[in-house]
Amino acid sequence: MTADPPLVLDIDGTLTRPEGWGIDPRVFDPLREWDAPVVIATGKAFPYPVALCHFVGIPELVVAENGGVVYTGDDVFFTADREAARAVAEAYEAAGYDLGWGREDTVNRWRETEIAVNLEQPLEPLREIAADHGLEVIDTGYAYHVKDTDPTKGEGLETIADHVGIDLADCVAVGDSINDVSTFEAVGRSFAVANADERATAAADEVLEEVHADGTLAVLERVRGT
Ligand SMILES: O=C(O)COP(=O)(O)O
Numbered sequence: 011m012t013a014d015p016p017l018v019l020d021i022d023g024t025l026t027r028p029e030g031w032g033i034d035p036r037v038f039d040p041l042r043e044w045d046a047p048v049v050i051a052t053g054k055a056f057p058y059p060v061a062l063c064h065f066v067g068i069p070e071l072v073v074a075e076n077g078g079v080v081y082t083g084d085d086v087f088f089t090a091d092r093e094a095a096r097a098v099a100e101a102y103e104a105a106g107y108d109l110g111w112g113r114e115d116t117v118n119r120w121r122e123t124e125i126a127v128n129l130e131q132p133l134e135p136l137r138e139i140a141a142d143h144g145l146e147v148i149d150t151g152y153a154y155h156v157k158d159t160d161p162t163k164g165e166g167l168e169t170i171a172d173h174v175g176i177d178l179a180d181c182v183a184v185g186d187s188i189n190d191v192s193t194f195e196a197v198g199r200s201f202a203v204a205n206a207d208e209r210a211t212a213a214a215d216e217v218l219e220e221v222h223a224d225g226t227l228a229v230l231e232r233v234r235g236t
């Protein structure tokens with residue numbers, strides 16, 4: 011007997027349309043019909059992956075904010091220090107810079123543990139201020155994330171796997187950037203889409219020929235029922 015393997019999917023760069031932004035609608039049906047848990051592991055703020063699960067129509071199994079927030083479907087865990095990230099944002103703004111998302115900033119408004127900065131903003135002062143506060147800055151290709159070095163998507167995934175009772179060795183992960191490396195290290199099989207950055211490409215078991223959701227859809231075809 012064969013069964014679909016549990017999935018661990020990144021959002022930006024992985025479920026996106028070939029042009030790089032917006033969820034590709036072709037992923038909705040296969041994910042809703044997937045016969046095993048689907049974990050969404052993202053750098054985005056907590057409400058975004060929850061909403062994605064809600065609208066796809068799958069149980070909410072979520073690693074958000076690069077591991078800073080974990081939702082097992084029953085319990086929420088916060089595993090990083092919100093105050094430190096907020097202090098970095100304030101110091102960056104006090105130095106005359108801007109997070110770059112406009113006045114109402116819906117990118118950070120509901121963030122609980124880290125801060126995201128628009129890629130068009132200066133990186134070096136951000137890195138320096140973050141380092142002064144003991145935090146790191148990672149570039150996902152979609153934003154700079156000011157975060158604790160400690161929690162990762164991979165650790166968040168372990169929490170969910172324990173709770174839901176899935177074996178990480180059975181899991182298949184797809185991702186595109188540095189924040190997916192810890193996921194790739196945690197699971198049995200990992201795939202980097204063709205648009206992935208160097209770190210994700212080096213960490214993945216396999217690098218796909220297809221970009222974005224085309225890559226993810228190709229993986230679903232291959233691993234379905236295996
Ligand atoms: O929030 C980002 O910068 C990237 O998000 P992702 O982890 O879903 O690709």
Ligand SMILES: [Mg+2]
Binds near residue numbers: 020023024150187
């Ligand atoms: Mg990504």
